[in-house]
Amino acid sequence: MHKKIPAARITLTLIAVATLSACGTTAMRSTPVACAELPAALASLKNVRVTASKDVAADDKGTPAHCQVTGVAHERTGVDGNAYAIAFEMRLPQAWNKGFLHQVNGGNDGKVVPATGALGVLAVNGLQRGFAVISSDSGHAEADPANKHFGLAQGNAFGIDPQARRDYGYTANDTLFTVAQSLIQRHYGQPPARNYMAGCSNGGRHALVAATRYADRYDGILAGAPGLNLPKAAVQHAWDVQSWQMVHPADPDIRKAFSPDDMKLVAAKVLQQCDALDGAADGLVNDLGRCQSVFKLADLQCAGDKTAQCLSATQVTALDRAFAGPRNSKGEALYSDWSFDAGMGAGNWRFWKLESQIPPWDKLPLIATMGAGSLSYVFTTPPTMTNGTPAALLNFLTKFNFDTDAPRIFARNDLHTESAMQFMTPPDVDDPKLSAFRQRGGKLIVYHGNSDAVFSVNDTQRWFGQLQTNAGADGAAFSRLYSVPGMAHCSGGPATDQFDALGALVDWVEKGQAPQALTASLNPANKEVPANWSASRTRPLCAWPQVARYQGGDLESASSFRCVAP
Structure with a gap:
């Protein structure tokens, strides 16, 4: 039985197809439209309303000059009588790198996070790199006044409406992709040369869902701490x-x-029994798998x-x-x-658990x-x-x-x-293949903190291991997983939790440079870094299942470690 597809979504899809057809050998070009004129230029899009557009000057924090566009799509009334829409923001930099970055957000969504392409592990965000970035609330407002009487469940009450559930799960991203492609085509006069998606937590889940449902759209996908089995979690x-x-x-x-000291006691015992398994007593458990049999x-x-x-x-x-x-x-x-990992004694783990x-x-x-x-x-x-x-x-x-x-x-x-x-989950979550994504040449990087209190790193590793088994010899040609010792949910914890996974993905997609170890450093914003660690500490993040082993030399340098089989 076929579901009836709303006419508005058919219209958006046709626009996207027309736009994407230009991404082959000959790009579809048109006259660029100035930022202030974008609301009028996109007025023909059915069930999409651009509410504002403005030029934003560069600032002293590294944000480049760009056009900021806001709007809504699929305004409707839900089964609960509440008003719903997919609210979005898009930022289109003047110095465009000809790439599109679909920023997918975490938690319950419900608010439009600034479209900068920021992730906790990145020192440089997507907008600063020249990407045109879109962000959204995934089809519902967490602070909807109509739901205020739900108390702390105000941001969850959208679950009463079945379409709001679907938008949260995957259909909002379908709509947003087509809107973004249209905005890019109108503003720059040409489609993007490459399309990327990146997010952490629920955003990581969005990313893995897209790798299955929308495999034909994205050249590169970055999924952090993916809640790939979020309802089970x-x-x-x-x-x-x-x-x-x-x-x-x-x-x-x-x-x-458990008092804070109780959990610090557990973390200290993990370090006592597992820290030196990689040859270095440095406050990090690199060989997490072996640690589970030792601890x-x-x-x-x-x-x-x-x-x-x-x-x-x-x-x-x-x-x-x-x-x-x-x-x-x-x-x-x-x-x-x-x-069990050394981050269990940190504040982020306690906050969640x-x-x-x-x-x-x-x-x-x-x-x-x-x-x-x-x-x-x-x-x-x-x-x-x-x-x-x-x-x-x-x-x-x-x-x-x-x-x-x-x-x-x-x-x-x-x-x-x-x-x-x-x-909520990728359709093939129990037996992942990503065949269509792999066959079109897509590249996937996944990262996950070993001390994540929200989603089990074991679950991600099992999923990725099955993906590699299914892909066979092709597995390493299109996908990498990096687990981060000590790192909490998406960032933080006693960890080297700043690394350029997005840059590695772009180099893989656009230069054919497959990533090996990623070099991780200390994030200046991380308040849970032990005081006795050198501020210059770096560590290699190894492509799973490899682990980093100390080879001798400067204990604070990534060059003193080598990625080896566990």
């Missing part, structure tokens, strides 16, 4: 909360399950009463349970297991507030209409049933005809 939130509540059964306050959490269990130098038996049990990943009563895995410092959240962690709202409203079908107070959201996770509630991420009904796993 949301089930982990409930598993974590219920694990933390086991620590003190008489007082199941998850914020008290024994039970070694931290107190022989008697709990002290500052050990963990209680219930703490050890809770951490073991959480890191094994969620399961139903049959023992079937519902998401992924996790790796155990405790925040945000009073409106009652200082609960992100998984118990924003994460609970996503699982409740967006990833379960039908949506679970949970009260948006901290207590109610926490209670939703506390009572979440892994036999009867977890399957609802796969559920559909007459209104919500696509399950969360269908609209």
Whole structure:
């Protein structure tokens, strides 16, 4: 049975096809349109409204002179009676490098992040490199006043509307691509020579979805910390909360399950047992896989009463349970297991998993507030209409049933005809091939922090390993995965977390220079770098499954390490 495609989307697709047909041997050229004239020039696009355009001067922070365009597409009324639209911003630099960068954003989306092509690991953003960049809210507004009564779930309530779910999952990106191609053609008088997509977290998920659904459009895709199984990762939130509540059964306050010093103790034990596995005691665990067989959490269990130098038996049990990943009563895995790494004692890990410092959240962690709202409203079908107070959201996770509630991420009904796993994940997530993307010559770089508290690096490695198996000898010819020791979610943590993955991708696509090790340095914005690390420290990030081993020489230099098989 074929779905009826809205006429407006057919119109946009035809425009894109006409534009993209010029990306072959002969580019379609036309008279460039000035920035101020773009709203009128794009007035013929159905169901797209350019609301403003203006020239922006270069600033002293490296932002180049550019044309900034804002607009909306597919304005409509949802099944909940609320107004919806795909709001977007595009920035078109005067010194254009003839490339397009589709910036896909993280979290629940819901707001138009400035279209600069910025990522936490990059020192130079996409706009500064000369890319024309588009960014959007993916079809819903997180601060919609109509949803204010949902409390902390205000940014999740769009999940009531099935089209808003689809836009969030993938269809907004379809629309935005065609809008961007039209803007570029009108403003510069020619289509882009290359198309890229880049994002981290949910943005990384967007990127891997595009590599499957829109393989014919992108020459290069950069996916950071990809939530490729995001609905399953949301089930982990409930598993974590219920694990933390086991620590003190008489007082199941998850914020008290592990003190900051407790988690620093775990991180220190990881370093004690795993740091030197790569030949260098430098505060980084390069051989993460080997570490998992060497590290024994039970070694931290107190022989008697709990002290500052050990963990209680219930703490050890809770951490073991959480890191094994969620399961139903049959023992079937519902998401992924996790790796122990040295970043567990850092603030980002705690913020996600155990405790925040945000009073409106009652200082609960992100998984118990924003994460609970996503699982409740967006990833379960039908949506679970949970009260948006901290207590109610926490209670939703506390009572979440892994036999009867977890399957609802796969559920559909007459209104919500696509399950969360269908609209959120790459269609071939369990058996990735990326055949069309590979055959057109597309290049993919994925990176993931080993201390990510949101999405398991193990899940990404398993996905990538299956991709390599399916691609055979062609796997390394189009894809690379870099896991980053100590790095938290997208950036931060005790890590060398600044590296030019975007530059490596561009060189691969445009110069045929396949990346090997990426050189990572300390990010000046990272406040979790240990004080005893040299400010000049660099490290190689090896293409997975290789790991960096110390060869001798300056311990602070990447040149002293070599990428080898684990």
